[in-house]
Amino acid sequence: MERIPILRIGDLLLVTIQVDMHDSLALTLQDDLTERIVRDNAKGVLIDISALDLVDSFIGRMISNTAAMARVLDAQTVLVGMQPAVAITLVELGLTLPGVKTALNVEKGMQLLGKNYA
Amino acid sequence: MERIPILRIGDLLLVTIQVDMHDSLALTLQDDLTERIVRDNAKGVLIDISALDLVDSFIGRMISNTAAMARVLDAQTVLVGMQPAVAITLVELGLTLPGVKTALNVEKGMQLLGKNYA
Numbered sequence: 001m002e003r004i005p006i007l008r009i010g011d012l013l014l015v016t017i018q019v020d021m022h023d024s025l026a027l028t029l030q031d032d033l034t035e036r037i038v039r040d041n042a043k044g045v046l047i048d049i050s051a052l053d054l055v056d057s058f059i060g061r062m063i064s065n066t067a068a069m070a071r072v073l074d075a076q077t078v079l080v081g082m083q084p085a086v087a088i089t090l091v092e093l094g095l096t097l098p099g100v101k102t103a104l105n106v107e108k109g110m111q112l113l114g115k116n117y118a
Numbered sequence: 119m120e121r122i123p124i125l126r127i128g129d130l131l132l133v134t135i136q137v138d139m140h141d142s143l144a145l146t147l148q149d150d151l152t153e154r155i156v157r158d159n160a161k162g163v164l165i166d167i168s169a170l171d172l173v174d175s176f177i178g179r180m181i182s183n184t185a186a187m188a189r190v191l192d193a194q195t196v197l198v199g200m201q202p203a204v205a206i207t208l209v210e211l212g213l214t215l216p217g218v219k220t221a222l223n224v225e226k227g228m229q230l231l232g233k234n235y236a
Contacts, residue, residue, distance in 0.1 A: 005134060005169040005199070007224045009127070016123060016134045051123040081123070106125045
């Protein structure tokens with residue numbers, strides 16, 4: 001399975017990262033996501049990392065880059081579902097994810113993007 | 119990563135299957151999902167299989183069983199994102215997924231469950 005699915009909910013896109021990222025998978029995701037933002041006219045991107053026990057500098061940079069790409073396409077990115085241990089590791093690594101908004105879970109992320117799920 | 123994340127959106131649960139299922143992963147998913155239906159008081163479960171190129175009899179049975187478990191817990195299951203090739207294979211294999219509702223994508227699945235994403 002060499003492609004991370006991108007789900008559309010209203011004008012938001014939802015990406016759930018479940019597998020260990022490597023270079024080509026990250027590049028494919030960025031390609032797919034930027035294409036989908038344009039095609040679906042998306043206003044926001046939710047990236048769920050609740051399945052990740054570990055976020056290293058590679059994934060951290062990938063997330064920052066993806067958020068920057070979304071931003072120039074006029075879509076906001078919210079990172080959701082971060083585990084406590086991941087937050088600890090990120091700060092210890094000096095990765096503060098500049099420019100990336102975070103929320104505790106998908107629902108709160110949607111609210112942050114101005115969407116209320118009824 | 120030996121756990122498939124379950125995302126809550128309102129009173130729905132969303133599961134995106136991205137990796138090849140095997141016995142223990144399927145059992146863990148069923149355990150987690152039934153627990154989450156009860157804990158979150160969920161009314162519906164969306165299972166997205168858009169990342170799967172192939173659905174064999176094992177996955178087909180797993181999905182049917184999961185839907186049956188959800189049903190006895192008073193939650194409806196909708197299978198979303200099936201690729202055309204998967205539909206062809208399923209029917210050729212004689213797997214018609216009895217008791218499982220399907221929708222083209224997450225949004226239509228939510229509508230089927232009576233939820234409109236605003």
